[in-house]
Amino acid sequence: MRRHNRTVLLRRLHIEGPCTRASLAAELGLNRSTIKALVDGLAESGVVEERVPRQRSGAGRPSLLVLPQAHAAVVLAVDIRVEQVSIALVGLGGEILGRNSWNLRVRTREPAEVATHVVDSALLLAADLGVRMVAAGISVPGVVRRSDGFVHEAPNLHWTDVPLGDRLGSVFDMPIMVGNDAELGALAEHLRGSARGSSDAVYVTADVGVGGGVISDGSALRGTAGYLGELGHMVVNPAGRSCYCGSRGCWETEVGERALCRVLGLREGAPRGSVVAELRALAADPAQVRSRLGEFADWLEVGLVNVVNVLGPELVVLGDLFTALPASLIAEVAESVRERSLVSRAVGGTRIVTSTLGADVTLLGAAELAFESVLGAV
C-alpha cells in the first residue's frame, strides 16, 4: 500500500510538476500524515526536495512545496527516425538534461551499427553529465512487439526482424522498452500535450511514414501480442498507388511526406526543411492552398473520417509534418470530418487539433515509456 501510494505520488510530481504537500493530500485523497511520511522518505533518498514556496497564500505556516529532483532518476530516450537518430537523457520531472543526434543520410541505417552508436553515444552523454541511466525507451517507426522489443518490420528504414530490445539489453543492465513512434507520440500527448485529460484520443503523425497511436478509456490500445495497429496502412484510395506493404492507396501513400513532396512539386525525398519552407510560403496565399493541396486534403479527410468512425475518439491530435500544414487547411478538413462522421456527431463533435509538443514529441514519449517501467522502483 505504502509502495503503491509512493508510486502514485511520484508519478504525480513527475508529470504535473512541483506541488505543495497540502495539494498533494487533496489531489491524492491521502491524509497529511501519510503525505508527510511519504515525502520525508523520498526527501531522505534525494528523490524530492522541499522548499518554502515563494508566494504565500493567507496567514499561517505555508505548506511546503515538493519538487522532483531530475537527477534522482534519469532515463535514456531514443528516437530512431528515417532520417536521423536522436538520443536524450531525461530526468525525473521530464526535463531533457542533455541530447545528441546524428543524420542517417551520413551514417549507416544498418541496425547493428545504429544500436552500437546509440550505446556509445548514450554512455558518453551520461559520463559527460555525471548521471546514471536507470531505463531506456526507444521509438522505432515500424511494427514492434512490446514484450521484448522485437522490430518485426520498419519498412522505411529497411529493417526486418531486428531484435533491438535484446541487442541493447545485452549491453545495458537496465530495462529496455521499445515502442512504435506513433504510439509513443500518443503517450506523450496524453501525458504532457493536447490530449491531457482526454480518455479517448488518437494521435496521428506523418514523417516518411504515417502512423497513429490510440488512447482508449485512458490507456494505450494494443493489438495482438503487443503489435499495435498501423493506421498509416488503412486503405483510403483503393485506386491509388501501390504501397511497399503489399496494399494500394494506403493513407501513408496518400498523405505521407513523399505524397506531400509530389503535390508541392518537390522531388520525393527532398529535405524536410524545404518541404516546410514550401508549406509556409503556400500558407500565405489562401487561393493556392486549396488548388495545390486540395487532393491531399481530401485523402487526409477520408482517413480522419475512418479514424473517428472506427475508434470513436473525442480528440484527434495531428503531429510532426501535419503541424506544418496551413492552419486554414486543417480547420477546413476538421470541419468536413465532423460533418460527415456519424460518430463525431454522436460524441458532440470530435476535436481535431495539431500537436503543440513540437519535434520532441516522440522523444518525450520514449522517455515516458522508460519511466513507466521504473517509477515504482525509484
Add this chain to the structure above:
Amino acid sequence: MRRHNRTVLLRRLHIEGPCTRASLAAELGLNRSTIKALVDGLAESGVVEERVPRQRSGAGRPSLLVLPQAHAAVVLAVDIRVEQVSIALVGLGGEILGRNSWNLRVRTREPAEVATHVVDSALLLAADLGVRMVAAGISVPGVVRRSDGFVHEAPNLHWTDVPLGDRLGSVFDMPIMVGNDAELGALAEHLRGSARGSSDAVYVTADVGVGGGVISDGSALRGTAGYLGELGHMVVNPAGRSCYCGSRGCWETEVGERALCRVLGLREGAPRGSVVAELRALAADPAQVRSRLGEFADWLEVGLVNVVNVLGPELVVLGDLFTALPASLIAEVAESVRERSLVSRAVGGTRIVTSTLGADVTLLGAAELAFESVLGAV
C-alpha cells in the same frame, strides 16, 4: 473476497457449463474447502445443484458435478433489428427458456410502440414460464450510449435520440442495459463462439447495416462516453455511393444487405430468405461466384484490410449475412487480406472465419450484457 470468489465461480459455471468440484478447484486456484463452502452456499440458495457424475473416473469417491440452475437467474434478451424484434428469456447457463418475435414490416417501428410491445411480450412470456426476470439486455442497430441506454441514432430504424434505457427502466424494476448490435455480437463470440480464448478479436456483421465489435486485450473496446466506433461507416470506396450518414462509399454502402441485393440482381429490400437462397444457388457454381460477387468481394477485402491494419486482431469473425456468402469467396478474401496486410504478417496471419453461433448471436450477446450486471448479486 468470498463474494468475489462466488461471482468468479458462478461466471465459470454460467459460461463453461457443469463442472466437478475438483475441476473448479483446479481451474480457479482455490482449495477444496473454499470450493465446498461456496458450492454449499449456492446449492442452499438453489443457484446450483450437485449430482454424482455418470461417468466415474478411477477409484475412490467421485467429485460431485456442479450444475447451474437455469431458473436461479433469468434475464430478458431483446434483439431489435431493422426487420424484426426478438425477445428471449435466458436462464443461468445460457439456455433460452422461451422466445417470441415479431416482424417490423407488419408492426410499427415507432420507438415508443416497440418499447411497449417489448414490455408486454416479456411480461407475458415470463408469466407463461413462471419465472422472474432479474435484468434486461437490449441490442439496437445503432449508436448507443452505454451508461444510460440512450440511442443517439439508429439510422436504418429511423430512430434518433431515443431514451430507450430510461423508457424501459421506468416500467421494469431491474437493471436495463442497452448495447450496439455488433458490440453484443462480439461479446457473444468472445464468450460462447469462435472468439473464445482470443484476447484480440473483431466481430463484423452485416444486416441492412454493417457494424463491428472489438475485443481488445480481453475486453470490449468503447469509444468516448460509451459510444462505440462504427466500422460500417469507414470509407472504403471514396468514389462510391452517398451514404445516409453524410459520407460516401462507406463499408455498409458497399457490402451491406442493400449492396448484396444490387449485385445479386434483387430489388433493394428483398426479403432475407430470397437473398440467402440466391447466394446458396450461386455457391454451387464457382465460375459465377467470382463474376457476380467479384466487386463485392473487393470492397469486403478493403474493409477487412483496414480492420486488421488499424486494430491488429488475431481473429476476425464474420457474422449474420456474411455467413451466407460462398465459403470459397470468404477463403479467397481472407487469403488476400493476409497477403496485403502488414499487421497480419506481423501477428503471424490474422484468421478470418464465419460465425457459428447462427441467427441468435446478438440475442445471446444481449443476454450476456444483462448477466454481466447481475452475476455478482445472484
